[in-house]
Amino acid sequence: xxxxxxxxxxxxxxxxxxxxxxxxxxxxxxxxxxxxxxxxxxxxxxxxxxxxxxxxxxxxxxxxxxxxxxxxxxxxxxxxxxxxxxxxxxxxxxxxxxxxxxxxxxxxxxxxxxxxxxxxxxxxxxxxxxxxxxxxxxxxxxxxxxxxxxxxxxxxxxxxxxxxxxxxxxxxxxxxxxxxxxxxxxxxxxxxxxxxxxxxxxxxxxxxxxxxxxxxxxxxxxxxxxxxxxxxxxxxxxxxxxxxxxxxxxxxxxxxxxxxxxxxxxxxxxxxxxxxxxxxxxxxxxxxxxxxxxxxxxxxxxxxxxxxxxxxxxxxxxxxxxxxxxxxxxxxxxxxxxxxxxxxxxxxxxxxxxxxxxxxx
Amino acid sequence: xxxxxxxxxxxxxxxxxxxxxxxxxxxxxxxxxxxxxxxxxxxxxxxxxxxxxxxxxxxxxxxxxxxxxxxxxxxxxxxxxxxxxxxxxxxxxxxxxxxxxxxxxxxxxxxxxxxxxxxxxxxxxxxxxxxxxxxxxxxxxxxxxxxxxxxxxxxxxxxxxxxxxxxxxxxxxxxxxxxxxxxxxxxxxxxxxxxxxxxxxxxxxxxxxxxxxxxxxxxxxxxxxxxxxxxxxxxxxxxxxxxxxxxxxxxxxxxxxxxxxxxxxxxxxxxxxxxxxxxxxxxxxxxxxxxxxxxxxxxxxxxxxxxxxxxxx
Numbered sequence: 001x002x003x004x005x006x007x008x009x010x011x012x013x014x015x016x017x018x019x020x021x022x023x024x025x026x027x028x029x030x031x032x033x034x035x036x037x038x039x040x041x042x043x044x045x046x047x048x049x050x051x052x053x054x055x056x057x058x059x060x061x062x063x064x065x066x067x068x069x070x071x072x073x074x075x076x077x078x079x080x081x082x083x084x085x086x087x088x089x090x091x092x093x094x095x096x097x098x099x100x101x102x103x104x105x106x107x108x109x110x111x112x113x114x115x116x117x118x119x120x121x122x123x124x125x126x127x128x129x130x131x132x133x134x135x136x137x138x139x140x141x142x143x144x145x146x147x148x149x150x151x152x153x154x155x156x157x158x159x160x161x162x163x164x165x166x167x168x169x170x171x172x173x174x175x176x177x178x179x180x181x182x183x184x185x186x187x188x189x190x191x192x193x194x195x196x197x198x199x200x201x202x203x204x205x206x207x208x209x210x211x212x213x214x215x216x217x218x219x220x221x222x223x224x225x226x227x228x229x230x231x232x233x234x235x236x237x238x239x240x241x242x243x244x245x246x247x248x249x250x251x252x253x254x255x256x257x258x259x260x261x262x263x264x265x266x267x268x269x270x271x272x273x274x275x276x277x278x279x280x281x282x283x284x285x286x287x288x289x290x291x292x293x294x295x296x297x298x299x300x301x302x303x304x305x306x307x308x309x310x311x312x313x314x315x316x317x318x319x320x321x322x323x324x325x326x327x328x329x330x331x332x333x334x335x336x337x338x339x340x341x342x343x344x345x346x347x348x349x350x351x352x353x354x355x356x357x358x359x360x361x
Numbered sequence: 362x363x364x365x366x367x368x369x370x371x372x373x374x375x376x377x378x379x380x381x382x383x384x385x386x387x388x389x390x391x392x393x394x395x396x397x398x399x400x401x402x403x404x405x406x407x408x409x410x411x412x413x414x415x416x417x418x419x420x421x422x423x424x425x426x427x428x429x430x431x432x433x434x435x436x437x438x439x440x441x442x443x444x445x446x447x448x449x450x451x452x453x454x455x456x457x458x459x460x461x462x463x464x465x466x467x468x469x470x471x472x473x474x475x476x477x478x479x480x481x482x483x484x485x486x487x488x489x490x491x492x493x494x495x496x497x498x499x500x501x502x503x504x505x506x507x508x509x510x511x512x513x514x515x516x517x518x519x520x521x522x523x524x525x526x527x528x529x530x531x532x533x534x535x536x537x538x539x540x541x542x543x544x545x546x547x548x549x550x551x552x553x554x555x556x557x558x559x560x561x562x563x564x565x566x567x568x569x570x571x572x573x574x575x576x577x578x579x580x581x582x583x584x585x586x587x588x589x590x591x592x593x594x595x596x597x598x599x600x601x602x603x604x605x606x607x608x609x610x611x612x613x614x615x616x617x618x619x620x621x622x623x624x625x626x627x628x629x630x631x632x633x634x635x636x637x638x639x640x641x642x643x644x645x646x647x648x649x650x651x652x653x654x655x656x657x658x659x660x661x662x663x664x665x666x667x668x669x670x671x672x673x674x
Contacts (some may be wrong), residue, residue: 073573085564099572
């Protein structure tokens with residue numbers, strides 16, 4: 001059963017097309033993350049679903065009800081904003097109950113719902129305070145509470161953690177995930193942070209210029225990106241790309257790039273690698289082995305340029321035949337700059353894209 | 362070489378030489394009488410004297426009797442303080458046939474200013490709110506027209522407005538003048554409020570809409586409580602503007618409704634009899650007292666509101 005369904009949605013601001021015939025179906029209880037860099041239309045899409053922006057064309061269904069022309073309050077949604085958007089002159093309690101009071105919910109019911117939301121989010125001691133007396137994390141909790149009291153099935157999050165510092169962000173991330181696991185309602189979450197996307201999402205929609213580039217679960221997005229954009233966008237540091245040409249010799253397939261021949265015989269879709277085809281080989285930094293080549297594996301020599309130890313792991317920036325690339329190894333293995341390493345590539349989990357269409361082969 | 366330099370600097374800053382012996386450390390010593398300070402404070406003192414001297418002359422003159430004034434020492438403090446001129450200015454000075462002083466004009470001005478300020482601010486704040494947050498169709502055009510209105514000289518519109526008011530049957534009445542003040546306050550006040558509301562976080566407005574609040578609920582429950590500074594600014598602008606108005610007061614009202622400014626002019630410029638400088642001074646100060654009080658009471662809020670409303674456009 002679909003919870004939110006977007007059909008052929010278009011949005012123009014004058015001559016500028018922000019969204020063009022976008023389709024998206026979100027299942028009941030699903031946690032969907034809209035991921036993209038700023039200006040890709042992800043927040044715009046969320047605002048359209050919320051009813052805060054009028055669409056130019058297309059339809060929006062929430063619980064199989066056409067809400068395209070409905071007011072935000074009638075759509076059965078709750079929304080959490082990046083800047084918290086708490087009403088500064090009201091106490092936390094008033095902030096939580098404002099929507100219910102506007103809707104003329106009986107006072108007893110309001111008290112019950114506020115109490116429940118405060119319990120879930122553990123903000124009971126803050127109810128009498130003003131937003132200005134709260135920390136960033138507490139404010140965002142209240143903002144989530146405001147969506148919670150509305151007793152709706154669809155939660156919309158517009159970059160809710162972007163204003164928090166790194167530590168609080170990871171704490172609240174876990175809390176949001178816990179909240180989703182206990183409430184089991186549909187959540188649509190906009191972010192530009194891929195860690196948030198990968199950790200929270202059931203499915204991620206990677207967006208670019210108003211178009212969904214790939215819609216899949218986090219592991220598929222990470223391991224089998226649909227195109228070059230998704231591959232480059234997800235993962236930090238970014239995937240290593242080698243532009244080259246397919247070559248075949250002795251029953252094996254190679255990608256030749258700047259004098260380096262990568263053996264890609266193990267690539268799952270090997271049949272698509274016709275000799276002479278221009279391709280881009282993408283290898284994640286953790287899919288390269290350093291000085292651990294097994295017998296018979298192709299080995300490449302590279303020189304360490306910069307070393308970035310991060311504790312748990314160690315990031316090496318290497319020069320391989322003039323090209324810069326990064327490799328992630330275990331934290332205790334150290335290589336001073338200038339040392340020579342022997343690399344072997346795990347091409348079974350690599351990604352190969354057509355150079356012209358930039359789509360995955 | 363180093364030693365000499367240290368000694369010199371120490372002497373220049375007036376610090377015990379010992380403190381600088383081991384090289385600079387801690388807060389940098391500052392000289393009270395630096396050239397910069399002399400220029401800054403000197404300029405400030407000269408400018409404030411320039412502005413305060415006339416006020417001083419007015420106050421001392423208003424406290425002198427006529428014989429003392431005729432002596433001609435306008436800067437000398439009064440030898441014999443008398444409040445007679447103040448009483449006369451307020452209650453006895455003659456304009457035309459009436460001899461009840463400025464008090465009549467004062468109450469007229471109150472009856473003009475209070476409704477004009479309240480109505481113009483109420484309407485302009487709603488205008489500004491609608492323009493900033495609801496972005497209705499034609500909002501930009503409407504706003505442009507309103508702003509152009511701010512640049513048209515008043516004098517151009519006086520005669521047409523006289524006709525309009527006459528046709529409405531309110532020409533020469535206080536109602537008519539209140540309407541005129543409300544209309545002429547609209548462009549600048551709307552601009553002020555629009556910019557202030559546009560500067561408030563947009564997400565707050567969105568959150569209120571998701572909460573189900575409509576146009577008026579958002580205005581009264583969310584926007585108004587956050588807008589005290591800009592309301593104070595608008596109030597100060599309007600109170601001083603309308604209180605100090607002379608042109609509209611003289612054109613659109615009959616003598617019995619003349620505001621204080623017009624009456625002050627009539628007292629000061631009356632040609633019969635002796636020029637009573639002390640009464641004139643007292644009357645002028647009395648007239649200016651209301652805007653002055655407003656500034657003194659709400660000065661700080663004014664600055665804060667101007668800063669908040671003016672920056673974002």
